[in-house]
Amino acid sequence: MKKRTPVDLAQRMDALASQCVKCGLCLPHCPTYRLAATEAESPRGRIAFAQALAQGQLEPSSSVLAHLDNCLACMACERVCPSQVKYGELIATTRAWLRGGRKSGALGWLALHPRLLGALLRAANLPGVRSVARSRAMRTLLRPFGLDRALAELPRLPRVQVPASRAPARARGRVGLFLGCVAASVDRDVHAAATALLNALGYEVAVPNGQGCCGALALHDGDAERADRLASALRAAFSDSGVDTVLVSASGCFGTLRDHVFADSGVRVREIHEFLDADARIGELEFRALPERIAVHTPCTQRNVARADGAVARLLARIPQLRIDALPATPGCCGAAGDHFLRNPEIADALRAQTLDAMPPSRPNRLVTSNVGCRIFLDNGLRQRESEIVVVHPLVLLAQQLEN
Numbered sequence: 500m501k502k503r504t505p506v507d508l509a510q511r512m513d514a515l516a517s518q519c520v521k522c523g524l525c526l527p528h529c530p531t532y533r534l535a536a537t538e539a540e541s542p543r544g545r546i547a548f549a550q551a552l553a554q555g556q557l558e559p560s561s562s563v564l565a566h567l568d569n570c571l572a573c574m575a576c577e578r579v580c581p582s583q584v585k586y587g588e589l590i591a592t593t594r595a596w597l598r599g600g601r602k603s604g605a606l607g608w609l610a611l612h613p614r615l616l617g618a619l620l621r622a623a624n625l626p627g628v629r630s631v632a633r634s635r636a637m638r639t640l641l642r643p644f645g646l647d648r649a650l651a652e653l654p655r656l657p658r659v660q661v662p663a664s665r666a667p668a669r670a671r672g673r674v675g676l677f678l679g680c681v682a683a684s685v686d687r688d689v690h691a692a693a694t695a696l697l698n699a700l701g702y703e704v705a706v707p708n709g710q711g712c713c714g715a716l717a718l719h720d721g722d723a724e725r726a727d728r729l730a731s732a733l734r735a736a737f738s739d740s741g742v743d744t745v746l747v748s749a750s751g752c753f754g755t756l757r758d759h760v761f762a763d764s765g766v767r768v769r770e771i772h773e774f775l776d777a778d779a780r781i782g783e784l785e786f787r788a789l790p791e792r793i794a795v796h797t798p799c800t801q802r803n804v805a806r807a808d809g810a811v812a813r814l815l816a817r818i819p820q821l822r823i824d825a826l827p828a829t830p831g832c833c834g835a836a837g838d839h840f841l842r843n844p845e846i847a848d849a850l851r852a853q854t855l856d857a858m859p860p861s862r863p864n865r866l867v868t869s870n871v872g873c874r875i876f877l878d879n880g881l882r883q884r885e886s887e888i889v890v891v892h893p894l895v896l897l898a899q900q901l902e903n
Contacts, residue, residue: 503595503723505596508592508595508596509552509553509596510553511588511592512549512550512552512553512589512592512593512596513550513553513554515549515584515585515588515589515592516546516547516549516550516553516589517550518582518583518584518585519543519546519580519582519584520581520582521543521547522581522582523543524579524580524581525541525542525543525575525576525579525580526541526542526543528575528576528578528579528831529541529542529573529575529576529831530571530573530575530830530831530832530834530850531569531570531571531846533829533830533831534830534846534849534850539566540566540569542570542576542586544566545566545567545570545590545593546584546586546589548563548566548567548593549567549589549590549592549593552593552596552597553596559597563597564597567590567593567594567597568594568842568843569843569846570590571799571832571834571836571839571846571850572587572590572591572719572836572837572839573799573800573803573831573832573836574586574587574754574799574800574803574804575799575802575803575831575832577803578802578803578806587754591718591719591721591723593721594719594720594721595721595722595723596721597721598720598721598722609680610680610681610711610712610716610717610729611711611712611725611729613678613679613680613683613684613710613711613712616680616681616683616684617683617684620653620654620656620684620685621656621684623653624653624655624656629653629655632650632653633650633651633653637650638650638651648840648841648844649841651879652840652841652875652876652879653879654681654684654685654874654875654878654879655878656684656685656687657685657686657687657688657895658688659687659688659691660688660895660899661688661691661692661695661895661898661899662695662898662901663691663695664694664695664698664699665698666698666703666704667698667701667702667703669701670701670702670703671700671701671702672701672702672703672744673702673703673704673705673741673742674697674702674703674704674705674742674744674745674746674774675704675705675706675707675737675740675742675744675745675746675766676690676693676694676697676704676705676706676745676746676748677710677713677745677746677747677748677749677752677756678690678706678710679710679712679713679749679752679871680711680712680713680716681871681872681875682748682749682752682871683710685871685874685875686748686749686871686874686892688892688895689748689749689871689892689894689895690706690748691898692892692894692895692897692898692899693746693748693771693894693898694706695898695901696775696784696894696897696898696901697746697775699784699901699903700775700778700780700781700783700784701780705740705741705742707736707737707739707740708736709732709735709736710733710736710737711729711732711733711736712729712733713729713730713733713752713755713756713759713760714726714727714729714730714733714755714759714760715751715752715754715755715837716837716838717729718755718759719836719837719838719839720838726755726759729760730759730760733756733760734760734761734764734766737766742766743765743766743767744766744767744768744769744774745761745766745767745768745769746769746770746771746774747768747769747770747771747805748771748869748892748894749869749870749871749872750770750798750800750801750804750805750807750869750870751798751800751837751870751871751872751873753768753770753800753804753805754800754804754805756768770801770805770807770810771894772807772810772811772814772869772893772894773805773807773810775810775814776807776809776810776813776814777810781814781817783903784817784901784902784903785901785902785903786817786818786819786897786900786901786902787818787819787900787901787902788818788819788820788821788900789818789819789820789821789896789900790820790821791820791821791822791863791864791865792822792823792824792861792862792863792864793815793821793822793823793824793863793864793865793866793867793896794824794825794826794858794859794863794865794866794867794888795811795812795815795823795824795825795826795866795867795868795893796826796833796854796866796867796868796873796877797811797825797826797828797868797869798832798833798868798869798870798872798873799831799832799833799836800870801869801870802828811869811893812825814893814897815867815893815896815897817897818896818897818900822861824859824861824863826854826857826858826859827857829853829857830850830853830854832850833850833851833854833868833873833876833877834846834847834848834849834850834851834854834876835847835851835870835872835873835875835876835877836872837872840872840876847876851876851877851880852880854877854880855877855880855881855884858888863888864888864889865888865889865890865891865896866881866888866889866890866891867890867891867892867893867896868890868892869892869893869894874890874892877890878890
């Protein structure tokens with residue numbers, strides 16, 4: 500992709516910001532505005548910052564960068580905007596302009612090396628190692644390097660308890676499955692579940708080697724060059740797979756894959772719950788009864804970007820005797836937001852607390868969420884509260900109850 504100069508970025512910032520009519524309808528939907536109750540922490544305030552920077556009316560400063568960095572990119576504002584402002588593109592372009600090509604942080608670098616990331620996560624989850632890694636002494640030791648927060652939020656790796664499946668002898672079609680970077684390790688059970696459900700519907704599933712990060716972390720950090728390199732590598736990985744549809748099980752990756760990686764490539768990106776829910780043969784699948792109560796958390800990307808929250812609810816409703824409580828839409832984001840929970844712990848922890856405080860009094864057995872970042876962050880939050888509630892992906896629950 501063609502590299503854009505600072506002048507190009509400024510012109511694009513100004514053009515995007517000019518679409519905003521400053522009506523303020525987005526403000527009550529913004530999680531950071533509700534926390535801070537200040538205009539600078541609202542979409543309208545950030546758009547004003549971007550336009551003033553682009554026009555040379557405002558000098559870059561640490562405080563301006565902080566307000567822009569605090570944005571979760573939840574896209575709640577974009578969904579309700581009557582002027583259809585492309586806020587997601589605006590915030591990414593503005594961060595790229597401010598950073599001047601500065602590279603992403605440690606997690607962004609590890610996203611370039613998913614095998615190394617997976618090896619580190621497996622090592623950190625070995626018996627005894629995890630407790631040492633998350634100890635107060637170790638976090639204190641690594642605090643000068645900015646790694647104490649990462650240790651505190653270290654994800655637990657799941658056991659794959661989904662029955663193995665085989666591709667159908669006569670497939671209805673062939674679809675690609677995106678694995679991701681962090682999700683390649685943390686969502687191994689999700690990918691096994693996705694394969695089982697798709698096989699049961701008669702699909703052959705292609706999982707190309709050489710997959711990596713979609714580039715969402717880099718885009719959020721304003722590192723457009725790294726995002727472009729990741730996009731090129733991912734397109735190359737799928738180029739020989741023989742698929743024209745790529746399915747995504749982590750809602751946080753969906754928008755980047757659709758709008759950046761595979762845009763204008765001829766490959767269609769679909770959110771997997773929407774794909775399953777729309778399939779003509781979904782009614783032929785039978786699920787064993789599960790007399791449990793679950794709470795369903797809808798990630799902001801599931802609601803505002805993939806817009807497939809209805810599909811998740813309809814799929815889960817196919818499990819007999821399952822009682823479902825939906826968590827309230829407020830605060831709108833659990834606080835994970837890519838690597839936001841590592842860079843902005845105060846905001847992230849406040850949003851996580853609001854999300855978990857909204858847990859229904861019915862004492863659910865499981866908390867269901869469809870994005871890997873939310874799964875990690877909410878699971879750690881529940882562990883900190885000494886809760887026994889298990890966090891699980893919708894696909895895992897469906898596959899475990901699959902009768903076919």
